[in-house]
Amino acid sequence: xxxxxxxxxxxxxxxxxxxxxxxxxxxxxxxxxxxxxxxxxxxxxxxxxxxxxxxxxxxxxxxxxxxxxxxxxxxxxxxxxxxxxxxxxxxxxxxxxxxxxxxxxxxxxxxxxxxxxxxxxxxxxxxxxxxxxxxxxxxxxxxxxxxxxxxxxxxxxxxxxxxxxxxxxxxxxxxxxxxxxxxxxxxxxxxxxxxxxxxxxxxxxxxxxxxxxxxxxxxxxxxxxxxxxxxxxxxxxxxxxxxxxxxxxxxxxxxx
Amino acid sequence: xxxxxxxxxxxxxxxxxxxxxxxxxxxxxxxxxxxxxxxxxxxxxxxxxxxxxxxxxxxxxxxxxxxxxxxxxxxxxxxxxxxxxxxxxxxxxxxxxxxxxxxxxxxxxxxxxxxxxxxxxxxxxxxxxxxxxxxxxxxxxxxxxxxxxxxxxxxxxxxxxxxxxxxxxxxxxxxxxxxxxxxxxxxxxxxxxxxxxxxxxxxxxxxxxxxxxxxxxxxxxxxxxxxxxxxxxxxxxxxxxxxxxxxxxxxxxxxxxxxxxxxxxxxxxxxxxxxxxxxxxxxxxxxxxxxxxxxxxxxxxxxxxxxxxxxxxxxxxxxxxxxxxxxxxxxxxxxxxxxxxxxxxxxxxxxxxxxxxxxxxxxxxxxxxxxxxxxxxxxxxxxxxxxxxxxxxxxxxxxxxxxx
Numbered sequence: 001x002x003x004x005x006x007x008x009x010x011x012x013x014x015x016x017x018x019x020x021x022x023x024x025x026x027x028x029x030x031x032x033x034x035x036x037x038x039x040x041x042x043x044x045x046x047x048x049x050x051x052x053x054x055x056x057x058x059x060x061x062x063x064x065x066x067x068x069x070x071x072x073x074x075x076x077x078x079x080x081x082x083x084x085x086x087x088x089x090x091x092x093x094x095x096x097x098x099x100x101x102x103x104x105x106x107x108x109x110x111x112x113x114x115x116x117x118x119x120x121x122x123x124x125x126x127x128x129x130x131x132x133x134x135x136x137x138x139x140x141x142x143x144x145x146x147x148x149x150x151x152x153x154x155x156x157x158x159x160x161x162x163x164x165x166x167x168x169x170x171x172x173x174x175x176x177x178x179x180x181x182x183x184x185x186x187x188x189x190x191x192x193x194x195x196x197x198x199x200x201x202x203x204x205x206x207x208x209x210x211x212x213x214x215x216x217x218x219x220x221x222x223x224x225x226x227x228x229x230x231x232x233x234x235x236x237x238x239x240x241x242x243x244x245x246x247x248x249x250x251x252x253x254x255x256x
Numbered sequence: 257x258x259x260x261x262x263x264x265x266x267x268x269x270x271x272x273x274x275x276x277x278x279x280x281x282x283x284x285x286x287x288x289x290x291x292x293x294x295x296x297x298x299x300x301x302x303x304x305x306x307x308x309x310x311x312x313x314x315x316x317x318x319x320x321x322x323x324x325x326x327x328x329x330x331x332x333x334x335x336x337x338x339x340x341x342x343x344x345x346x347x348x349x350x351x352x353x354x355x356x357x358x359x360x361x362x363x364x365x366x367x368x369x370x371x372x373x374x375x376x377x378x379x380x381x382x383x384x385x386x387x388x389x390x391x392x393x394x395x396x397x398x399x400x401x402x403x404x405x406x407x408x409x410x411x412x413x414x415x416x417x418x419x420x421x422x423x424x425x426x427x428x429x430x431x432x433x434x435x436x437x438x439x440x441x442x443x444x445x446x447x448x449x450x451x452x453x454x455x456x457x458x459x460x461x462x463x464x465x466x467x468x469x470x471x472x473x474x475x476x477x478x479x480x481x482x483x484x485x486x487x488x489x490x491x492x493x494x495x496x497x498x499x500x501x502x503x504x505x506x507x508x509x510x511x512x513x514x515x516x517x518x519x520x521x522x523x524x525x526x527x528x529x530x531x532x533x534x535x536x537x538x539x540x541x542x543x544x545x546x547x548x549x550x551x552x553x554x555x556x557x558x559x560x561x562x563x564x565x566x567x568x569x570x571x572x573x574x575x576x577x578x579x580x581x582x583x584x585x586x587x588x589x590x591x592x593x594x595x596x597x598x599x600x601x602x603x604x605x606x607x608x609x610x611x612x613x614x615x616x617x618x619x620x621x622x623x624x625x626x627x628x629x630x631x632x633x634x635x636x637x638x639x640x641x642x643x644x645x646x647x648x649x650x651x652x653x654x655x656x657x658x659x660x
Contacts, residue, residue, distance in 0.1 A: 055654055060573060060654050061654060080577070081579075084572065084576060084578075085575065085577070087573060087575045088574065088575020088576075093573050093574060099566065099569075099573075099657065100570075101567055103272055104268070112570075113574040113575055115258075115261050116574065116575040116576045161574070165575075
């Protein structure tokens with residue numbers, strides 16, 4: 001792949017938190033390049049630095065050292081407002097806890113990022129939000145509030161919200177952490193489908209079986225990337241779903 | 257973000273907590289309502305005083321004797337009376353801005369009618385007096401110009417005098433004795449009530465000034481000259497014209513005025529300034545409740561910001577700037593307090609009407625009450641909403657997203 005198609009390019013990224021007189025090194029020098037069309041799983045135990053990495057990739061935090069270029073834009077040195085605009089235009093977030101606005105319909109939730117659009121375009125926000133919900137298979141649930149939806153459906157709403165701005169990159173932080181195993185496979189099927197359509201996805205997970213649906217796995221430990229390898233024998237979530245439907249008692253085999 | 261979108265988001269989150277919103281609004285409702293009731297009371301009092309002052313007469317200018325300084329010792333106002341009937345005649349003839357001029361010759365003496373007697377003020381006036389004081393007769397008629405010219409012994413009685421001298425009969429045509437001279441009653445004046453200073457204006461007997469000078473006071477000087485101008489607008493011009501005619505008549509050249517001129521506006525200003533202070537005080541006390549209402553809003557907005565920390569985190573993560581969050585919370589508190597202000601406006605209107613009905617006080621809600629209600633409540637919402645909104649805008653998105 002050519003250098004131009006890199007969505008993310010970080011090099012030598014360090015992140016140090018000062019806790020009083022103590023210094024905590026969350027990232028100790030990370031290099032990572034993500035190309036368009038990739039589906040990457042970032043793995044690591046808690047405290048490994050993967051959340052910090054995710055926050056930096058998501059422009060919610062800035063590195064103490066090292067450079068970050070997102071889709072051709074150098075992130076270092078941007079103001080808070082510029083970071084907010086960058087998140088709005090180039091990124092879509094999916095969180096573990098869904099993070100939908102309570103007592104707000106699916107449609108209103110999905111519409112939200114478009115309301116903060118500052119590009120000056122005229123957008124038919126309702127139509128775009130409706131399309132996005134249809135894309136994740138929730139065309140019939142536009143007026144449902146989060147409390148009226150199952151966990152899997154809520155996560156689909158969150159994915160629709162992330163997609164509605166047509167971001168360059170979808171960032172998913174433990175997207176299946178709160179879901180049962182069948183719903184996990186369903187959501188992963190959706191991610192794979194979106195990825196097949198050309199959307200670049202980075203997801204953070206600590207579940208190896210979830211990582212097996214990705215194309216590439218990056219393992220983080222103690223603030224370093226310790227392994228970065230393509231997935232061999234990648235699983236297709238659609239096939240797993242078919243298997244589950246055939247025999248509901250099947251327990252998906254654990255990956256060693 | 258579009259303004260309509262902002263309002264929609266704000267109203268949506270206000271409606272999510274109906275009871276809380278209602279109670280918070282109640283503080284503003286009571287505050288704005290109280291301010292409006294107090295303004296209505298103050299305004300009512302001012303209107304009442306203005307009407308009392310108007311009852312003195314329309315566009316009135318009073319010419320009084322000046323002060324004299326014989327041998328360098330100033331004797332004070334009225335000590336140096338040089339006002340004459342000739343002055344009044346000159347004002348009437350030469351004045352272009354006056355529509356009525358009347359000399360007033362005052363004295364106090366005993367009035368006897370049959371078996372009753374009553375001590376009262378006797379005012380010798382011209383027929384212009386009825387126009388100046390805007391005062392008509394309730395029975396009989398005012399004396400005529402002919403009566404004045406011939407110095408006839410005719411009298412018009414005030415309502416209080418009638419009540420004391422003729423409790424059961426119509427006095428018109430009756431004979432009375434003023435001092436030592438016999439007079440014929442030709443008319444009775446309308447009851448005018450107390451003036452702004454609490455004096456009974458009806459305790460008076462009016463006679464032609466010519467008669468008063470020859471039969472009662474025996475003095476060629478007159479107590480004062482009342483002048484009414486054609487319109488309230490040229491009060492200053494009329495006063496200047498009056499002074500120049502008077503100075504001319506007294507041949508003063510470079511000397512100081514030997515007369516004093518006061519107009520109704522000055523008297524009115526003195527009295528309204530007192531009530532203005534009073535109503536200002538009332539409104540100030542009422543606005544304390546508005547302040548308390550504002551603190552209620554701040555309290556609820558702070559709770560709301562804490563409660564919705566996660567929501568703020570989400571909004572920031574998907575691209576809301578700090579200013580977007582600030583505006584959202586500010587709009588929420590302003591919408592809430594302006595709604596309270598509108599309801600408070602209605603409560604204030606109703607409250608003022610009820611209070612006026614129950615206590616009998618004059619209340620009048622000025623048209624500016626609408627502006628006061630909307631303006632004050634918006635300002636309160638803005639002021640007390642700012643701190644919580646700024647707190648929300650300053651949140652770190654990462655921590656806000658993790659907030660449980």
